[in-house]
Amino acid sequence: MLIFAMITTPKLTIPALIIYGANLIPALVYRQNELPTIGIHALNCIWITAFIEQVVIKKQPKTLQLTDDERAVLSQLAEGKLQKEVEPFTQNQVTQILKNAMNRNMCKTKQELLNLFIKENHTSA
Secondary structure (H helix, E strand, C coil): CHHHHHHHCHHHHHHHHHHHHHHHHHHHHHHCCCHHHHHHHHHHHHHHHHHHHHHHCCCCCCCCCCCHHHHHHHHHHHCCCCHHHCCCCCHHHHHHHHHHHHHHCCCCCHHHHHHHHHHHHHHHC
């Protein structure tokens, strides 16, 4: 359950570990297990957390991964154009291009993607 909670909702990582510890300590005390057993469980918690953070949970890329069309659309939007004014694409094409870029770059909103694009291009220019 601990791993499932941490994978599905990363915000639950710390509460899941606290609940695990709260359940584990009385069980170990009741069985009169020694300190090395508690240490092994603590190391397992650290290992599981590190594994999930590095391997399972997808992180936003450090730089935007964009196609040429996505760059063209974002550059026109950064200039202040509306989606329906972006050339040479239709509004539906622009919407689909932005959705694909948002999914690939793990952005929740168009504005978040646009802000990252502006920041990346402003600092690299």
